[in-house]
Amino acid sequence: MLPSSATLVPDAEVSGRNILSVLGGLVSRNVATRLCEELGITEVDAEEWYSISVLGLLFNLISDELGPDVLFSLGYRMPSVGGVPPTRIRGLGSALRQFARQYADTHRGRGAGRVMVEDVGDGDFMMAGSKHYPCPFLQGYLEGLARRWGGTGRYSVVHLDEESDYRDSSDCNFRIVRQTRVI
Numbered sequence: 001m002l003p004s005s006a007t008l009v010p011d012a013e014v015s016g017r018n019i020l021s022v023l024g025g026l027v028s029r030n031v032a033t034r035l036c037e038e039l040g041i042t043e044v045d046a047e048e049w050y051s052i053s054v055l056g057l058l059f060n061l062i063s064d065e066l067g068p069d070v071l072f073s074l075g076y077r078m079p080s081v082g083g084v085p086p087t088r089i090r091g092l093g094s095a096l097r098q099f100a101r102q103y104a105d106t107h108r109g110r111g112a113g114r115v116m117v118e119d120v121g122d123g124d125f126m127m128a129g130s131k132h133y134p135c136p137f138l139q140g141y142l143e144g145l146a147r148r149w150g151g152t153g154r155y156s157v158v159h160l161d162e163e164s165d166y167r168d169s170s171d172c173n174f175r176i177v178r179q180t181r182v183i
């Protein structure tokens, strides 16, 4: 029996709040406004939901117009421009889990992807990121989180994907490695 339209899973969507966070990380307000115009969005409403395809279009535009390096620096700024709220965060593991929860809260529908975090011991973490965000953006985001919440421990963020093209459709995997001090 075919499902009725009421039970069909909607296509993936992203919260306007998330789009605003990405746009807020752009250094130039004018650039953010122009990118929105090119996407045909006159005003992003934090309480609205948008087709998740907006993210791919937005990141492609940013990469094409501002250069691929901007994706990393944009991600790096996210933890301080509204990515992860600082409340209830105790250390990097807590910040990573908050990031995963926040992703689940601001993306919905079939194919929305998810962020998974695993504590693998020795202070290290594994993270699988959503394919809707470019690898350099996620790399920057994780390095930004590690810098902000890593405390006195130093971490390196290792991108585990074979494929370096961020437009690849597979999920993105990272290992966040705690550096041991060599005496």
Ligand SMILES: [Zn+2]
Residues within 6 Å of the ligand: 134, 135, 159, 161, 171, 172, 173
């Ligand atoms: Zn990747």
